Amino acid sequence: MKKFILDLELKENSILDKKHFLLKLTSPSPLPPMLPGQFVQVLVKNSQEVFLRRPVSIHYVDRERNELWLLIQVVGKGSQKLSELSPGATVNLLLPLGNTFTLDPVPQSRLILIGGGVGIAPLLFLGAYLKNNNHQCNFLLGARSKKDLLQLTEFEKYGTVYTTTEDGSHGEKGYVTQHSILKSKSFDMIYACGPTPMMKALAEYASETGVYCEVSLENTMACGIGACLCCVTDSLDGHLCVCTEGPVFNSKRLKW
């Protein structure tokens, strides 16, 4: 897919909770093609500390409104700076980057999209895409507590939502990997994004149960386009670039 460098305009910056915010970006011209699982490289301006771009998943693309959504967690200087942007600001992006989730599962497959923390970000776009293509999605979303479960009403538009919270304040208590649905129902395919321990546990679950499992990895990146080789992950086929050969991988190919 052709990559672009674009100046988008910030239409809305919603603070979701203390640590998360949602950017809605738009442009006078139609946004280029983008697919679920892909990400963007955001330029952080006006910061003394931030030098490199920051990789962020495509949370959702609203074609009607010509909007690109990014769901971001404040973890350091770059995300902090982005959280302070006001509507009208120009945000420079490289996009779309990376590969995609498997977008054409066998019809009638039992799909579950599992996200932990801000790892839910790419799953909204994926769920919407799959629903549009006549698949039924189950979402299993985990967070620390009820207030940390983000975008629930959005997810509910595209499938059945199950949740876990560490303190039991919403859904089942515990981690997503402990949710009863994983025992009570069987699935043909898992799409997962979240903290490494979560994805590792799912990779094990997948290999034990023989379910096909795709994970979207995070990694420190410089270029985002396969030029620097800084973002490798170890796999059965050696070092793979997360920014071009990923971020989505078959969990079986990775060395956990």
Next chain:
Amino acid sequence: MKKFILDLELKENSILDKKHFLLKLTSPSPLPPMLPGQFVQVLVKNSQEVFLRRPVSIHYVDRERNELWLLIQVVGKGSQKLSELSPGATVNLLLPLGNTFTLDPVPQSRLILIGGGVGIAPLLFLGAYLKNNNHQCNFLLGARSKKDLLQLTEFEKYGTVYTTTEDGSHGEKGYVTQHSILKSKSFDMIYACGPTPMMKALAEYASETGVYCEVSLENTMACGIGACLCCVTDSLDGHLCVCTEGPVFNSKRLKW
């Protein structure tokens, strides 16, 4: 004089012309003592390029409104960034720095305050101070053209204002150093600030006519408080620190 590090609040940022702006800064508590000729070191935030503070003269201190005024020319990254500040912004300053102009000239002295370009900045505070102390000031202000003559109505409050413009659009045509007043009247004391060639010409004029002349120098600074020795100027007494032994010097002591 005791120096402070202060966070002031930007009350007003007025664009005076394409290249100049005026910052009015205030604080809930009374601003510390500051005297004409002194300067501040401004911290420029949110810039990838700017690392060091920027020295800026004290343009005026409005004790009634508890305001510090800075008159700044956009020349590079730092001044550009400051020009973009919005009211409400916090500006961190070290102040007051450096020595002062001679503030107690002999009563009845014939004083002329000569400024070229943004060099007029420290002269407003000086003129106001001298007037308050029952001195009569003449201002001779030079600029490229009429629209570049800044703050004229302010200066008029404190004395008689003469002007030169390079294109003759206001006052006499030419440089300040060519103004007829310097020939038609005689003065006991010159206070000058402006581009080096202007100050050099005035230093020569002063030494020929025997008039006492004080110039306020610019220099590249790191610390602004005499610690780094980066800001020296050559004088008959060797290298002098502009930030502590200046910025105001007797023009005779300097090697031009």
Next chain:
Amino acid sequence: MVKLSVNIGGVELKNPVMTASGTFGYGLEYSDFIDISRIGGIIVKGTTIRERQGNPYPRMAETSSGMLNAVGLQNKGVDHFVSEIYPKIKDIDTNFFVNVSGSTIEDYVATAEKLNDLEKIPGIELNISCPNVKEGGMAFGTSCASAAEVTKAVRRVYHRSLMVKLSPNVSNISDIAQAVEYEGADSVSLINTLLGMAVDAEKRKAILSTVTGGLSGPAVKPVALRMVWQVSQAVKIPVIGLGGIMSAQDAIEFILAGATAVQVGTANFIDPCISTKIIDGIEDYLVRNKFNNISDIVGVI
């Protein structure tokens, strides 16, 4: 029309802007963003005699106005380059140089030999300065004797333009430049990365898997400018300057300091279009300052 073309050790570049090894892939990675044939020269990734997996993750850390990398020459080996990559790039109208790396002199020589016959590769950049590999690499670049030895050995077998890339991690870079000039280098490029380190204070560990890595980006520009200035006074062959170039102004600073051409590295990550912007910016500068030829400003300081 100002003349932008320069001659680098026998290779004519249409303009003095090249892209630096390891930061521009094989050029193709950038072709969605710019017309890569506009670039004066493209130095491809560090290439070794055999495939290398490079260092374990993490390989990168951001620093103030810069970054550290410890990629460690991951590449599929020179044969892969010759059979798979070369056919894809050979018809692009720019000059591709292969960055040749190795752990032993034999490796360097063998790799260079295999590139000798590639018609559309007018030269190689001999990387005697990579700080990210255990043996060899930088070690060759930090003493005059070993720098001379590897240059001499490669010179004997390689008949096209030989650019030697110098390490900045040395007491006296001019001596090394003179040593490789003496052994037949056609040009020198500098600087490779400065050896640095980053620490995660919360985890109380080094960030890079290799602890140390190579520092690049604007942070190193002052050191790079100084070395380019020193080396350009010490040698007669062309000097290619790099290290922290982010803008046309930066590139011009290197040219004024003595560089005949420049390379743009880390900046490509922040703006994939930067190399062509720099070409345009240099042209504007020359026009604005009424120079007819880029050579008028080389080394005027």
Next chain:
Amino acid sequence: MVKLSVNIGGVELKNPVMTASGTFGYGLEYSDFIDISRIGGIIVKGTTIRERQGNPYPRMAETSSGMLNAVGLQNKGVDHFVSEIYPKIKDIDTNFFVNVSGSTIEDYVATAEKLNDLEKIPGIELNISCPNVKEGGMAFGTSCASAAEVTKAVRRVYHRSLMVKLSPNVSNISDIAQAVEYEGADSVSLINTLLGMAVDAEKRKAILSTVTGGLSGPAVKPVALRMVWQVSQAVKIPVIGLGGIMSAQDAIEFILAGATAVQVGTANFIDPCISTKIIDGIEDYLVRNKFNNISDIVGVI
């Protein structure tokens, strides 16, 4: 209460934070902003046997995340220090070290001798690494033989704590550290500035009157961290780390990499209160991470 005090070659500092030579004047310049007696140690300006005017203006240039200086050891000479400055600082409750610089071994020795008897000066920092003077200075710091020679000569006459400040402009800083340790240095501090250069593209001239100057600030931190890590593994005497420290986190990174104490330089220009903020920040870090003693985290990497 966590223990912050450290011992640096026989001198007990109340905390590991010192201020770097040439960036903190004689301390008094900062006393409007902070209580300077809170600082672990203050290294005063470079002091030479005779008064020096330093280099002509311009002496400073801003760079990406850093600055270049070419002050060139402007100072009024050691006798002036002894008679005029010492009386003003001797009763301040911190440790003042004099940074001793020179052009010849005799100069270093003579200067050190004059400081021997100052009761409240527990040590000197031997500056064999200043890049801003024509003869001597850095030259001593860039070869093992000369670094050893000057250390040996000063050690013979100077009986208090001898800290030797190393130059980063070398191929192998560990070798030099070992050489000065062998000759009796009680501690080593590093890094001094990296030799750099800045160019004014519009004027087509070097910015500094001396063309080259010393680079400091966060830009150099990765290089400094790496060298501190290398040297702390090579010597047994305490290592004092500096170069680009702007925050408590930066200071902790140096300590984790092997520094027993740190120095804060350029950061003082941006925030004159930074040294005491760093002391507080280190204490907070230790408390938060449940360490009782700063020594628990020295060199854990």
